[in-house]
Amino acid sequence: MQLSLPELSYTRQSLTAFEPPIRNDGRSIDQLRALSGQVNILPGAHGSARVKWGSTIEVLVGIKAEVGDATIHGGTFQASVEVSPAVTIQNRETDILPSSLTSSLQDVLDTLPVDYLKFTPSRAWVIHVDAIVLLCAVPNENIISALSLATSLALQTTRIPKISTPNVTEMVLGSSKFEPSEEYDVDSEWDSALPLQGLENLSVIITASSIDHVLVIDPTVDEANVAQATYAVGVLPDGTISYTRTISMGGGYASTGRAITGERYISLVKAASVAGTKLLEASKSLLTFEGSGFFDILP
Amino acid sequence: MVTILKPEETYVFTKEDERDELDTKVAMPGEEDEMEVDEEDEYPEMELEGEATGIKNMVAPGQLITDDPQFMRGHGTYFEGGGIYASVTGVIQRVNKLISVRPFKTKYVPEIGDLIIGRITEVQPKRWKVDIGSKQDAVLMLSSINLPGGVQRRKLETDELQMRNYFQEGDRLVAEVQQYFSDGSVSIHTRSLKYGKLRNGVFLKVPSSLVVRSKSHIFNLPGGVDLILSVNGYCWISKHSKNQESSVSITRLEEEASEAIYSNENDEVDAYTRLNISRMYICVRALANRGLPLTEAAILNFYEASLLYGDLQQLTSPKILDQIAVEAMH
Numbered sequence: 001m002q003l004s005l006p007e008l009s010y011t012r013q014s015l016t017a018f019e020p021p022i023r024n025d026g027r028s029i030d031q032l033r034a035l036s037g038q039v040n041i042l043p044g045a046h047g048s049a050r051v052k053w054g055s056t057i058e059v060l061v062g063i064k065a066e067v068g069d070a071t072i073h074g075g076t077f078q079a080s081v082e083v084s085p086a087v088t089i090q091n092r093e094t095d096i097l098p099s100s101l102t103s104s105l106q107d108v109l110d111t112l113p114v115d116y117l118k119f120t121p122s123r124a125w126v127i128h129v130d131a132i133v134l135l136c137a138v139p140n141e142n143i144i145s146a147l148s149l150a151t152s153l154a155l156q157t158t159r160i161p162k163i164s165t166p167n168v169t170e171m172v173l174g175s176s177k178f179e180p181s182e183e184y185d186v187d188s189e190w191d192s193a194l195p196l197q198g199l200e201n202l203s204v205i206i207t208a209s210s211i212d213h214v215l216v217i218d219p220t221v222d223e224a225n226v227a228q229a230t231y232a233v234g235v236l237p238d239g240t241i242s243y244t245r246t247i248s249m250g251g252g253y254a255s256t257g258r259a260i261t262g263e264r265y266i267s268l269v270k271a272a273s274v275a276g277t278k279l280l281e282a283s284k285s286l287l288t289f290e291g292s293g294f295f296d297i298l299p
Numbered sequence: 300m301v302t303i304l305k306p307e308e309t310y311v312f313t314k315e316d317e318r319d320e321l322d323t324k325v326a327m328p329g330e331e332d333e334m335e336v337d338e339e340d341e342y343p344e345m346e347l348e349g350e351a352t353g354i355k356n357m358v359a360p361g362q363l364i365t366d367d368p369q370f371m372r373g374h375g376t377y378f379e380g381g382g383i384y385a386s387v388t389g390v391i392q393r394v395n396k397l398i399s400v401r402p403f404k405t406k407y408v409p410e411i412g413d414l415i416i417g418r419i420t421e422v423q424p425k426r427w428k429v430d431i432g433s434k435q436d437a438v439l440m441l442s443s444i445n446l447p448g449g450v451q452r453r454k455l456e457t458d459e460l461q462m463r464n465y466f467q468e469g470d471r472l473v474a475e476v477q478q479y480f481s482d483g484s485v486s487i488h489t490r491s492l493k494y495g496k497l498r499n500g501v502f503l504k505v506p507s508s509l510v511v512r513s514k515s516h517i518f519n520l521p522g523g524v525d526l527i528l529s530v531n532g533y534c535w536i537s538k539h540s541k542n543q544e545s546s547v548s549i550t551r552l553e554e555e556a557s558e559a560i561y562s563n564e565n566d567e568v569d570a571y572t573r574l575n576i577s578r579m580y581i582c583v584r585a586l587a588n589r590g591l592p593l594t595e596a597a598i599l600n601f602y603e604a605s606l607l608y609g610d611l612q613q614l615t616s617p618k619i620l621d622q623i624a625v626e627a628m629h
Contacts, residue, residue: 002418002468002469003469003502004418004470004497004563005470005563006496006497006563006564006565007471007500007502009565010498010499010501010568011501014573018573022570022573022574023577024576024580025577025580025615026578026611026615027615028612034615036617055584055588137504138504222501
């Protein structure tokens, strides 16, 4: 979606010529858009979460665990992101939006430990993280932030059945053959289901832009269009950065020849880290929220 | 500020609001013929019938409208097994023997005389294609714009070659719908000083079904802010401009239609006006997100109620906006 020159100029002036910078939606420069969420809404999934990011993005993540083949590392996390037909009809494996979102989400999941998911030599849990983008009202909007938050919430509420392996240690005397057992029992009691481990490695993605001398967190599309550079920063619960990725380097309108210096980059990443930890702290209270009910989507 | 909560619906529609909202004229003979309930019908709309006296004859997809063979089916319906069923959620409209359903949520359908905001998507020989949020892009002919130098100025060949001097891709403009083409697309014109390129402000999109058609869609609001709320749901909030104040005579058109009307340069907009523009942006978007109709009165009430909160940052909290919405609707 192309913006007109007067719009770009207005947005840029508002951000750079005034102190404090004026954003079109009234936020301060380090404020995220209003979010809301729900967990445990899909009764058929082992874990689920739904996140509304601002009034323009809505995503739903469901976690299903199935018993599959073990890899050398143990189990696997598999991401799959689909975009609802109400948003776009692209959904084949080769279409850009779903496949780029899937690979970004897979990058986030690859940091999780998987060794504890294996319970027999050849069997392990395969955790499917399926996401669907229900609403994306503005093209080129930042969906990955909402996806990472929803995934984090969903995984934190996931409970997988407890597996017990019978203690078979039959050693045939005189024979050097020892075959570890492939048997396992699944405990069907809901209360004895176990949470996933290692979720402190799960990062939430915060976007940040640098517009002249101003750093803006969670930029909207028009703000990102006037930035020199926009980054996606993965923030862990303890505030450390898991990764950064360039979303765009402003050419065209914003190319004032001002490159991103090292110091600038560091302050941008620091600001994103602060915002990310705030977000993860606040989202913890959702996990203990005891509300119920299915709500209607309002645009 | 981050709030992670279960979303709550705090504004509850009352009967008076529904009756005020609806401007549909529905002429239905008797309720027995049309509103028959299927055995499998489990739509909650039927329970609403008693309470919501404002919304008569509302149907959901799959609901049987009538099985009387004398009626013909129109838009929004389908025929199956001897009966006419609704295919969209909406209100039944009947003209003599023709039954159709007018959907609640539909892409904007242009009508002649509508004031609309659009965005240039293509530059073609002697015309531009403009996105107005309907099924097809509108057409803006080179002959339908004001050429700098006066209303009597003839179109020169150089104008055709330099169309981007006037409008280029991405430009936002306000125009009026002039006529339909045979394929259903419309032609728009900007032949008035009220219309033309938009500057000094921000764009906002709201659902087109929330915009109530009224006499005027250009509002001069307190705080030095203009709001253009067009019927297709596209809005423009900007610094107050004198062009929108009064109607223009022919002589003034000659003086004023200079190169400046196609300039891409914004005027100086000071901090006070910018903050008010942001405030108006928040107000209009808050009303739209809660599904409330966008009338001048509603927007003004909301804006005035929001003035209680001097700091714009407080208005970014959905809870506070809910409170303001409840106050403004009473």
